[in-house]
Amino acid sequence: MFAFIARQPILDKSKSVFAYELLFRDGKSGAYPEHSEEKAKYISEHFHPLGLDDISGEKTSFITFSSDTIISRFPTSLNPESIVVELADPTDNISGLFEACQHIKQLGFKLAIDDPMMVGSKHDIFPLIDIVKVDVTKTRFETIEKHIPRYHDANVQLVAEQVDTQDSFTTCVDLGFDFFQGYFFSQPEVRILKQLPASKMNIVDLMGESSSSNFNIERISQIIERDATLSFLLLKFINNPTINKRYKITSLKHALNYMGEVEIKKFIALLSLTNLGDEKPLEIIHMSLVRAKFFDLLAERRGIKNNPPISFLVGLFSLLEGLLDQSMTDIVKQLPLSDEVNDALLGKNLEMNNYMTLVRAFESALWMNVIKQAKMLDIDQKQLHMLYNQAIIWGNGVRSAISSHYPRAIA
DSSP: OBSSEEEEEEEOTTSOEEEEEEEETTSGGGOOOOOOHHHHHHHHHHSOOBOHHHHHTTSEEEEEEOHHHHHHOOOTTSOTTTEEEEESOTTOOOTTHHHHHHHHHHTTOEEEEEOTTSOGGGSTTGGGOSEEEEETTTSOHHHHHHHHHHHHHTTOEEEEEOOOSHHHHHHHHHHTOSEEESSGGGSOSSOOOOOOOGGGHHHHHHHHHHTOSSOOHHHHHHHHHTOHHHHHHHHHHHTSTTTOSSOOOOSHHHHHHHHOHHHHHHHHHHHHHHHHTTTSOHHHHHHHHHHHHHHHHHHHHTTOOOSSOHHHHHHHTTTHHHHHTSOHHHHHHHSOOOHHHHHHHTTOOHHHHHHHHHHHHHHTTOHHHHHHHHHHHTOOHHHHHHHHHHHHHHHHHHHHHHGGGSOOOOO
16 A cells, blocks of 8 residues: 555557556655555545555556565565556665566566666576566667667567657567557657648537636537437546446536536536547556646645646647647647646646656656645645545546557557
8 A cells, every 4th residue: 555656657669558566655766665564554644645546546557676675574565467467676785686587477477677788688587587677768779779679589578768759669560579668659650740630620629618718508418419428428527436336427417417417517628638649658648637637636735726727738738739739839739728728738837837846757767856746736746645635536547447448549
């Protein structure tokens, strides 16, 4: 059970999430923390702790362990079917490490190492390794290309780390990597000025209604009723247990009576985003969901109440550049969003800029930046972790409502 944690997605060649690497604030260099029973109890009582299922959902978790933990304090409660054990330092010559890794393998866990220079085969422990992670910013592509065949010959899978552009992803696919860690999927593939297709006009209309200070239930109903998929997804969202645990919602008007105007605006915005990026990896939608909820919780904690829900909308639409392959300047010219939302998306709102810096710090496990933003926002840093945890759980719940109806990403 953990309260202070970040996660980074690892995608496969089709840009679907294969796993999340978990980075623990309480552990050295992000490794698995060793909480005393007393501290674990304190975290459970005072914060919003996460279990591994909350963090990674149904995906695999990569977790780094120190050599000492692997040898003498490895947590036996972990599930080998969903955990990859990553060695903090595979070059350690500590007595008993090899035997401990053999035991972990016998339990059914896969073993991974970070090996930026691709010299893993020289380590005594290499015959036990299933996955090797390579920082592609530290290794020449010529070196990678030379060494990859012997890793594949040894049935070792390869993860390319620090893949932060679409070009880098394409290069790593061509080199023969199996998985890819980095935020390349949230970046525009080709920045070109293009008009949104006519088929998206219903979506654009909904986005405008979500950011309007007025609320025209009849107009929104007409937009949604024109598109059977939108009608279906709206009801599926609203009846998701993460959002609504008590009543079965059967229509938009019923939802309005139950949820209220502000919450409905959030969900028609969510509907819009989901359908606007229907050829993109689901993970970019998932990141947008987490950002939206996190921004919403931050605004609430700061005593900011908006109708329309500006903070939620800014978080939700903050990755539109990657979804639409255009600059934000060009995007806001085409979407009927309010001036307040547009200004925030263009970086002209100091409050939202602080939220953006903070969420990026959580996404990249930049803990010192979290501390800095906590002071600027006058929120205890541990409370920020709690809010981010809540956003992750909410995002997981909403993702589960859309994933079975979301097109597979185009590789």
